[in-house]
Amino acid sequence: MLNTKNIPFSPPWQIFDLGKPDEPKATELAAGPAVARFAKMPIVIAEDDLVSRTLMNSLMEKWGFKAVITQDGHQAMAALRAEQGPALAILDWMMPGMDGLHVCRRVRESEKMVYVIMLTSLGAKENIVEGLHAGADDYLIKPFDRNELLARIQVGLRILELHAALTARVKELEAAAGEIGDLKLKIPL
Numbered sequence: 310m311l312n313t314k315n316i317p318f319s320p321p322w323q324i325f326d327l328g329k330p331d332e333p334k335a336t337e338l339a340a341g342p343a344v345a346r347f348a349k350m351p352i353v354i355a356e357d358d359l360v361s362r363t364l365m366n367s368l369m370e371k372w373g374f375k376a377v378i379t380q381d382g383h384q385a386m387a388a389l390r391a392e393q394g395p396a397l398a399i400l401d402w403m404m405p406g407m408d409g410l411h412v413c414r415r416v417r418e419s420e421k422m423v424y425v426i427m428l429t430s431l432g433a434k435e436n437i438v439e440g441l442h443a444g445a446d447d448y449l450i451k452p453f454d455r456n457e458l459l460a461r462i463q464v465g466l467r468i469l470e471l472h473a474a475l476t477a478r479v480k481e482l483e484a485a486a487g488e489i490g491d492l493k494l495k496i497p498l
Contacts, residue, residue: 350469351375352462353398355385355412356428357405361451365399372459382407386415395422395469397462402429402440413444422472424465428453 352374356362362378369376377392379385381404389396398416400409407415409427416423427445429436437448446468447461 349375350395350397350466351377351388351392353377353379353385353388353392353396355379355382355398355400355404355409357381357401357403361401368455368458372462374462381405382409382412385412389416389421389423395424395473397424397426397465397469399426399428399462400445402427402431402436409445410440410443413440417444422469424469426458426461426465428458 352369354362354365354369354376356365356378357380362380366376366378377388379388382400383406385398385400386407389398398412400412402409409429413425413427416425424447425445426447426449427440428449428451429440430451431440432450440448446465449458449461
């Protein structure tokens with residue numbers, strides 16, 4: 310049997326105090342460097358319940374995000390249209406006027422890159438499937454765990470970062486392909 314008492318343990322990394330799991334010290338640290346660029350991106354929240362809106366706004370402020378709080382789907386669509394570049398939206402399903410499903414469908418019909426988290430009390434499997442089919446990227450059931458919500462926001466930000474990097478690379482490749490095409494026309498064969 311191997312005696313493990315005398316084996317030294319000196320990892321090349323150190324564990325720092327990152328705070329309690331539900332209280333990250335900074336959005337950039339909690340979200341990681343890959344999403345630091347989007348850390349100040351406003352998060353559009355559509356929620357018709359005043360208490361839930363207040364809670365969501367408080368959480369976003371605590372985590373270092375700027376929240377754009379809306380009361381219904383029409384306001385959420387207006388806020389998403391007003392945002393330049395990619396966006397992240399947290400939508401309640403059941404709202405007066407335009408519900409969260411309708412907002413998802415409208416967002417997917419547009420050219421805008423929006424990561425949608427459906428946050429609702431409807432937790433049946435059929436509801437989850439319907440929400441995802443409508444265009445939600447993620448689905449979280451109320452009541453929710455704060456750490457889980459933050460983790461899902463971080464996933465959304467990482468995906469938005471990857472999408473932005475991919476879009477930039479495609480533009481570079483298209484420009485390079487155009488230059489190659491121009492060179493072919495100039496070179497006598």
